[in-house]
Structures are given as C-alpha cells and as structure tokens.
Amino acid sequence: MEHIKVLLADDDPNVREIIRLYFSNQKMNLIETDRGDHAVDLAKKHSPDLIILDIMMPGMDGFDVCREIRKFSDVPIIMLTAKEEEIDRVLGLEIGADDYMTKPFSPRELLARMKAIFRRLQPKxxxxxxxxxxxxxxxxxxxxxxxxxxxxxxxxxxxxxxxxxxxxxxxxxxxxxxxxxxxxxxxxxxxxxxxxxxxxxxxxxxxxxxxxxxxxxxxxxxxxxxxxxxxx
Incomplete structure (x- = not known):
C-alpha cells in the first residue's frame, strides 16, 4: 500500500487529520479537499488510485461527485456517511461506489477495506x-x-x-x-x-x-x- 495516491474528500477537519496522520505512517500519498466540486477537479487532475468520499459536503454532495467521477474513471471509491439508513448504502453502490463506511470508524478498518478492494480488483x-x-x-x-x-x-x-x-x-x-x-x-x-x-x-x-x-x-x-x- 506504500506510495499509492488517495484522494480524500470530507468537510470534517477531524476526520481528515486522523486519516492524514495514519496514511502518513503507511507512506501513502494523500490529496485532500473539503468540497465535493473540488473533488471532481482533483480526481481529473491527479488520477488517484482510490477515492474516499464523504456524502455530506458543500459544493456538491458525495452522490453527485461519485456520478461525475464515474463518467471518466473506474477508480475505486469508498463512501463515508454519518447516517445508517440502508437507502444511502444501496444508492452509493448503484451509482458506482465500491464500498461504504459509517462514521465513526477506525483508520485500521479503513485500511483493511482499501486492501480488500485492491485484492478484488485483481483480474482472476x-x-x-x-x-x-x-x-x-x-x-x-x-x-x-x-x-x-x-x-x-x-x-x-x-x-x-x-x-x-x-x-x-x-x-x-x-x-x-x-x-x-x-x-x-x-x-x-x-x-x-x-x-x-x-x-x-x-x-x-x-x-x-x-x-x-x-x-x-x-x-x-x-x-x-x-x-x-x-x-x-
């Protein structure tokens, strides 16, 4: 997982700080934004290996960001939500997300899910x-x-x-x-x-x-x- 490029879009500074510190120890490259519309631009500019996408953000919500990114990229996307309603999870999958996590979560669990996604993407x-x-x-x-x-x-x-x-x-x-x-x-x-x-x-x-x-x-x-x- 070293040196992979991850785009994190979340308007919660505490979440960004926790992930930033943990990913730094894992030697991963992190690109951050607190706005959904900026996330689309950054995805186009940097071509990240994986995107972590919060649902509730200013500028554009996570669902719309996911839809826009799917127009030009198949990059793996993990969606974050503070809600537990099933419709959020199902909608995320329907528009092209690869996994979802409900806040709060541990960085270790996030890393485990990232590794699982990369394993699943290997063509058998x-x-x-x-x-x-x-x-x-x-x-x-x-x-x-x-x-x-x-x-x-x-x-x-x-x-x-x-x-x-x-x-x-x-x-x-x-x-x-x-x-x-x-x-x-x-x-x-x-x-x-x-x-x-x-x-x-x-x-x-x-x-x-x-x-x-x-x-x-x-x-x-x-x-x-x-x-x-x-x-x-």
Whole structure:
C-alpha cells in the first residue's frame, strides 16, 4: 500500500487529520479537499488510485461527485456517511461506489477495506494461464483477455466487478447461484458489504444490456441467479 495516491474528500477537519496522520505512517500519498466540486477537479487532475468520499459536503454532495467521477474513471471509491439508513448504502453502490463506511470508524478498518478492494480488483483470469480466452454463445461473446463483451459485433465495456460477475455466471450456463455464493466467490470472504451488493451489480449489468436487447442473467425467485442465452 506504500506510495499509492488517495484522494480524500470530507468537510470534517477531524476526520481528515486522523486519516492524514495514519496514511502518513503507511507512506501513502494523500490529496485532500473539503468540497465535493473540488473533488471532481482533483480526481481529473491527479488520477488517484482510490477515492474516499464523504456524502455530506458543500459544493456538491458525495452522490453527485461519485456520478461525475464515474463518467471518466473506474477508480475505486469508498463512501463515508454519518447516517445508517440502508437507502444511502444501496444508492452509493448503484451509482458506482465500491464500498461504504459509517462514521465513526477506525483508520485500521479503513485500511483493511482499501486492501480488500485492491485484492478484488485483481483480474482472476489473467492469473490463470490455462483459462480460455473467450466464452462464445453465438452472437454473445465474452473476451476475458480484453475484458469486453461483444454482442452482434458491438463491444460493450462493463465495470470490473460487473464483468467478473458476468464471467462467473457464464462459465456455468444454466447453473443457479445463490447470492451468498456469488458474494463469496466474486467479492471474497473479506468483503464488508451484504448480499444486496450482488443485486445492485446484476441490475447494472442488465441496464447495460437493455439497449442491445440481450438479457442473459435470469432471476430464480427465492434462490438466486443463472446465466442463459436464448437460442436464436
């Protein structure tokens, strides 16, 4: 974790000071701001390795900042909130956040979550030299080396965990996976979220496929999800 570049956007000076001191001991480079609109500019300018984003900030709230950053970057984002309402956490995931933490929290827990995110972002298929390069279902092709989906000759890019989830399901077409299985196999034992994370990512994949008239992930009510391409 040494020398990674982290952007911290939080209007609470105490939070910034605690994180600043802890990250300094970890030899991480920290860029700080107390305004949401400044966070977007800093993300564009510095291309951080990870962003820690408070929800309630002047200038622009964390949700809007996350939306803006997702227009130009897939950088991992951890959202901070002083609230405990479930809708905040779900909304954060839906707009592209990778994890969330409720204040107050310890710097050690924050560092653990950062490490977990970086582990999850490592492409598993790239580590397996014997892995097939593509999964071919007629006009629906998944290129695992280029990490792209090709539908009727048109390329579709997914966010890293969306792609990993789709690949995992597509490797066992027709097999029904429970949410718990998918959470464990894609996010790992060290993930701090809950099973709603799976539902959010399935929803995002379906939204990306909708304009192309392809739905390959099917809900098995009361059980989980399966991958199946309809015969043409």
């Amino acid at each position: 298929d790239a580590q397996d030299e014997n892995a097939a390069q593509t999964l071919n279902f007629g006009n629906f092709v998944i290129d695992m080396l280029k990490r792209v989906v090709i539908i009727d000759g048109e390329s579709l890019l997914l966010r890293p965990k969306e792609f990993d989830l789709l690949v995992h399901l597509a490797k066992s077409p027709g097999t029904v996976f429970t949410r718990e299985q998918l959470l464990e196999q894609i996010w790992g034992y060290d993930f701090f979220g809950d099973i709603r994370t799976v539902d959010v990512h399935i929803k995002k994949i379906r939204q990306r496929l909708n304009p192309l008239d392809y739905q390959v992930i099917h809900t098995m009510w009361g059980v989980g999800y399966k991958f199946e391409v309809a015969a043409s």
